[in-house]
Amino acid sequence: MFLKKTLSRAVLFFSALGFSAAPAGTEGPHVRAEFFSDVRSVRPGEKFWTAVRLRMDRGWHTYWKYPGDSGMPTRLRWTLPPGLTAGDVRWPCPIKFTASSLVSYGYKDEVWLLVPLEAAAALPEGRVPLEVRVDWLECADICVPGRADLRLELPVQNAPSDKDASLMKSFALALGRLPAELSPEKVTVTEGPRDVHVRLSLPEPPPGTPAPVFYPATAATAEKLSEPRIRRERDAVILRFAKKTPSEPVPAVAGVLVFVPEGEAPPRGFEFQKKLEQAAPRRR
Template sequence: MVSMFRAASVAFFCVLSFAAAIAQPVKPSATTQGFHSRARLIGGGQQGEHWLAGVEITLDQGFKTYWRTPGDSGLPPRFDWSGSENVASTEIRWPAPKRHEDAAGVAYVYGKQAVIPILVKPKDPAKPVRLALALEYGVCKDICIPANADLSLDLNGADSERNAIEAALVKVPLPQALAAPADLSILSVAPLAGDKPAFTVTIRAPVGTKPALFPEGPENWFFSASHPVDGDHFILTVEEKPKDASGPVSLRLTLVAGDKAIETEVSLDASDLPR
């Protein structure tokens, strides 16, 4: 069922993306109006050897867009910076998402307005930096539609949007070791008997918060996470995996509770999972 839904979603997005690709090109600017959304490149001045920039996506009421891993369905943002000038690298910093559940399944989303910070390193710090971005992102309410934006921005020292970018950076999950002695922590990941390969993820979270867990595996691995059980653990299920999977598998777990977010890398042994 999950595979069929993903396949249908991918086919749907491909058809619409092809239609967008043959549409009349639009001259890049800092802002582009899209389907029930607006995308904008913003600048926040310099921070050390980097320029602070951000991709701001503003959505109409009731619409959402997706995190780097969309969940059961959806389209994660795609960034093409190849048209930029004097740019050595761009580092995307992903703020923590929210969990959204409906008839289509569980999605990992941003709503209303999302700012995705970008750390831009110039090739030559003494020369001007111009960002040019071909952006693809999903916009979803009852059905999901891919949106496209061609954006450009000169990073010239102006820091008018620095506060918005720094506020988004605060929401980026902090890397944290397993069983770290913190008030928000992933304490353990233990195998759980059942029809599907699954694990119990035990956590610690501040009292009064409603934690959410966002699992991410390698290509062709799909995981789901339950709502918190008894407030201190989740059921993590392997929904799909490659038939010939073997050896260690790296899994990234993002845990969000209140205004705090962490991410922890764990390793699973694929050889021990039921096929």
């Protein structure tokens, strides 16, 4: 409820200032796309956040960066003036969709795809257009491609970036839904002939937190490894993956471990990727 209120204010805010928060171009019939920035003005030499928000009709979903057995990740293509650079999409923790034993990963209801933008120190004052083409696949039982061409225009000022309180809150909520990246020293991977053990050093979650779910982030992980058995130790979570084909080497393991607390709290995700040593003995 609170979130909804904040968001409608965010949209109003854009309309009031004449920013084109409302999307142009064609969209999918069951998904609406909008474009936000957490600043009202860009300061040369600084980073700021932008977000593409997709709102999906009930029963429809869009996809995570690894879509699973079917589907297509939402794709962002930027057109930016010189002096502005877009980073990679930061994907919030996904959820799982299953149909006839085929699994896919994505989002329902609403998702904020966050992208950091960086303004060069030499960016001249004036106004900058930010344009992004968004392509997605929206699916229920059936799938329909969707597209939106979104645009924002912001002033460039050599002064502290002007921020909007309600939008800041929306961005803070969206940032809170991103998985934390686990640094390599917190991830230990051991490969046996038939399985792969992954040990993630993680502080103990709050009492009552249900068991976590593992989401493979690459096709190689999903196709070479079965769903893991997950075991908790005091300061770590152990994932044991059976290899689908014991004779085949597994080049790397990549994924997100997601704890979904009961109630309203957002999911807590931990993302990791680790290459495997290829020296492990392998059965032919």
